[in-house]
Amino acid sequence: MPEPVFYIVDVFAESKYAGNQLAVFRHGKVYSDIEMQQLAKEMNYSETTFIISDEPRNGGYDVRIFTPAEEIPFAGHPTLGTAYIIAREIIGSPVEEVALNLMVGQIPVTFRASGDSPGYLWMKQKPPEFGDILDGAIMAEALGLSAEDLDERFPVEEVSTGLPFFIVPVKNLDALKRARVQRDRFFALIEDSEAKAPLLFCPETYRSENDLNVRVFVDYYNIPEDPATGSANGCLAGYLAKHAYFGSARIDVRVEQGYEIGRPSLLLLKAEGSGDEVAVQVGGKVVMVAEGRLTR
Numbered sequence: 001m002p003e004p005v006f007y008i009v010d011v012f013a014e015s016k017y018a019g020n021q022l023a024v025f026r027h028g029k030v031y032s033d034i035e036m037q038q039l040a041k042e043m044n045y046s047e048t049t050f051i052i053s054d055e056p057r058n059g060g061y062d063v064r065i066f067t068p069a070e071e072i073p074f075a076g077h078p079t080l081g082t083a084y085i086i087a088r089e090i091i092g093s094p095v096e097e098v099a100l101n102l103m104v105g106q107i108p109v110t111f112r113a114s115g116d117s118p119g120y121l122w123m124k125q126k127p128p129e130f131g132d133i134l135d136g137a138i139m140a141e142a143l144g145l146s147a148e149d150l151d152e153r154f155p156v157e158e159v160s161t162g163l164p165f166f167i168v169p170v171k172n173l174d175a176l177k178r179a180r181v182q183r184d185r186f187f188a189l190i191e192d193s194e195a196k197a198p199l200l201f202c203p204e205t206y207r208s209e210n211d212l213n214v215r216v217f218v219d220y221y222n223i224p225e226d227p228a229t230g231s232a233n234g235c236l237a238g239y240l241a242k243h244a245y246f247g248s249a250r251i252d253v254r255v256e257q258g259y260e261i262g263r264p265s266l267l268l269l270k271a272e273g274s275g276d277e278v279a280v281q282v283g284g285k286v287v288m289v290a291e292g293r294l295t296r
Contacts, residue, residue, distance in 0.1 A: 002027035004294035011230075019263060021045045023043040028051050046218065047065050054090050076125075077230045079109060110122045121283065122281050123281065126162050128235060134189075139156045141185060143200065144180040151202075155169075156168050198217055199232040201214045212253060214257040225261050227257060227261055227263030228265035236269065237278075237281075
């Protein structure tokens, strides 16, 4: 039996002990579905991934993603972090691209060592799908805010690039800091929706070089707040392009997340297109923190 080895990385982190933590297990085929779920709960990060085999299939590596509560079809920081481990620990030599075979399909991750984003990994997400428009006042109430705290120029909208989120435009950082999920109201609101988590964003930031501040509440997945959410920010990128939030259907922005919970993160978003045809890329750095093995 292969050594039951795992790695811990920080994703969307500019340095160690920032960004979003991820546990990556190698030789995933030795674990049952039940064991994978148990390990994800034991690690208790927002997600844990399992590389099923060291051998590629159809040009990509089979990977499964679990929250502490359930398996999910796609997530952003697990995609980047797992691609980093595949390149470093399995391939073992510099590569330009690694593809992951996920439940949503094959997702390519590009490694850029120079140019406009040195040291960053980029994933090309699935084209965004735009769903229901929600009543802003009802969503605000479910998040402990008033309707006046939301930016009425833009809708509260359901968006998915593989995992759906509610995108909620907020006027300022003060309102974003005050946001809290009102569990009973929010869970009642999402009962019949595919999206189970909100991304709130505003144009005021902690750091002047960044363009947006973001918070993502994922109580539904047993994690109150996520420090960096690549899947949700991919949805945000599509939303910003569709609604020309910055005055154009083309965006290239820096997003900060996780400051409110002491895990500062940086995500780079690029999107271009119009209507329902928007190309989305999300970039960030990955930092190795630890490696270990399970006791037998």
